[in-house]
Amino acid sequence: xxxKPEHIPFHRTYVSGREQQNISNAISSGHTCAGGEFSRxxxxxxxxxxxxxxxxxxxxxxxxxxxxxxTLDIDPGxxxxxxxFTFTSTATAFVNRGAIPxxxxxxxxxxxxxxxRIEAAITPRTKAIVPVHYAGVAxxxxxxxxxxxxxxxxxxxxxxxxxxxRYNNRPLGTIGHLxxxxxxxxxxxxxxxxxxxxxxxxxxxxxxxxxxxxGTNRAMFRAGAVTHYEWVDIAHSAPPSELQAAFLLAQxxxxxxxxxxxxxxxxxxxxxxxxxxxxxxxxxxxxxxCDHNAHIFPLVFxxxxxxxxxxxxxxxxxxxxxxxxxxxxxxxxxxxxxxxSGDMAVSEAxxxxxxxxxxxxxxxxxxxxxxxxxxxxxxxx
Numbered sequence: 001x002x003x004k005p006e007h008i009p010f011h012r013t014y015v016s017g018r019e020q021q022n023i024s025n026a027i028s029s030g031h032t033c034a035g036g037e038f039s040r041x042x043x044x045x046x047x048x049x050x051x052x053x054x055x056x057x058x059x060x061x062x063x064x065x066x067x068x069x070x071t072l073d074i075d076p077g078x079x080x081x082x083x084x085f086t087f088t089s090t091a092t093a094f095v096n097r098g099a100i101p102x103x104x105x106x107x108x109x110x111x112x113x114x115x116x117r118i119e120a121a122i123t124p125r126t127k128a129i130v131p132v133h134y135a136g137v138a139x140x141x142x143x144x145x146x147x148x149x150x151x152x153x154x155x156x157x158x159x160x161x162x163x164x165x166r167y168n169n170r171p172l173g174t175i176g177h178l179x180x181x182x183x184x185x186x187x188x189x190x191x192x193x194x195x196x197x198x199x200x201x202x203x204x205x206x207x208x209x210x211x212x213x214x215g216t217n218r219a220m221f222r223a224g225a226v227t228h229y230e231w232v233d234i235a236h237s238a239p240p241s242e243l244q245a246a247f248l249l250a251q252x253x254x255x256x257x258x259x260x261x262x263x264x265x266x267x268x269x270x271x272x273x274x275x276x277x278x279x280x281x282x283x284x285x286x287x288x289x290c291d292h293n294a295h296i297f298p299l300v301f302x303x304x305x306x307x308x309x310x311x312x313x314x315x316x317x318x319x320x321x322x323x324x325x326x327x328x329x330x331x332x333x334x335x336x337x338x339x340x341s342g343d344m345a346v347s348e349a350x351x352x353x354x355x356x357x358x359x360x361x362x363x364x365x366x367x368x369x370x371x372x373x374x375x376x377x378x379x380x381x
Contacts, residue, residue, distance in 0.1 A: 008364070013360075014362070027243070031242055034057075050198060058239065058240065061195035062089040064195045066093045068093065069096070069156075071204055083132055085328075086328065091333075095337050106346050110286065127153065129148055133161060138162070138290045157173050157176040157180065160195075162181070162293065164258075174200050180196070181195055189252060189258065191240070194244050210232055211236050213239075216235075258361055296356055300350065307355050309381060314375075
């Protein structure tokens with residue numbers, strides 16, 4: 001009887017070994033709701049490591065995006081430009097304010113928003129641009145910021161996948177006026193569910209902090225700037241509990257180790273699969289100005305038939321893989337609540353040809369070899 005191959009999951013959360021002790025310490029402290037010592041340490045870490053003017057922990061990247069929309073006074077009828085190839089939260093955070101997402105196509109090489117399509121999408125109602133850094137590879141932020149400056153638009157970076165990634169040596173999430181991180185279970189740095197808002201514009205920290213803290217000026221009260229705290233603005237209930245922050249702190253402190261391990265595997269995949277490029281398989285090759293974080297290793301096949309054949313072969317070898325987004329402009333809500341600018345040829349052709357490979361610290365190196373072997377067989381079957 002043939003031995004069943006070892007099962008390799010698509011994702012496995014890295015555990016540094018300090019998470020449980022931190023959680024135990026948070027419980028022992030008697031402060032398990034938001035805003036305790038672990039939350040402050042996480043925010044301080046993010047501010048120091050990124051140079052952000054202010055970092056605010058949130059219970060998800062979705063919440064960070066929603067606070068961004070509130071902070072920027074996104075109003076009904078405002079238009080917000082973003083890629084159609086993204087997760088729903090990029091759009092819903094602004095739709096919830098009555099805004100209209102304006103979808104544009106992506107680049108075939110980075111799978112990020114095509115910066116050359118943005119200017120044509122701008123109208124008198126445009127309020128912001130929301131680039132998404134897919135797979136931890138930066139969008140063309142130099143061009144995007146120049147366009148935003150010329151048209152006096154806000155830029156909110158959806159950097160959900162981009163913790164520890166850089167563009168021209170600047171941390172992603174710190175180039176736009178606001179940046180949003182995710183610490184979801186599937187991300188490189190995780191606390192189960194979590195996120196952060198990075199505030200980079202000097203006009204925004206105080207208001208963002210008030211909105212983040214349920215519309216109160218509690219932070220000013222704690223700092224002694226006012227004699228009592230009270231309701232002063234619109235609000236969002238966003239902070240995570242101390243238990244989540246305690247877990248997250250251990251992850252943040254191991255961020256360099258996690259990123260190094262992921263990059264080693266990413267480059268191993270890249271080296272093993274490079275010979276297959278001449279046979280129609282598109283292998284990621286980030287632009288030289290992008291220091292990515294190895295969040296995803298995406299493959300783009302010539303057609304769906306080959307992609308499905310490759311996925312089946314990998315499954316038979318015990319290796320889990322994953323697909324990814326359908327373009328938002330093709331979704332029921334996207335058709336009803338948003339509009340498009342220009343054709344969406346790249347985004348529409350992508351999902352049926354895209355496959356993501358397993359990538360996590362501790363993934364057996366042999367897995368990379370098996371993936372290469374099975375993909376070669378799939379391409380030549």
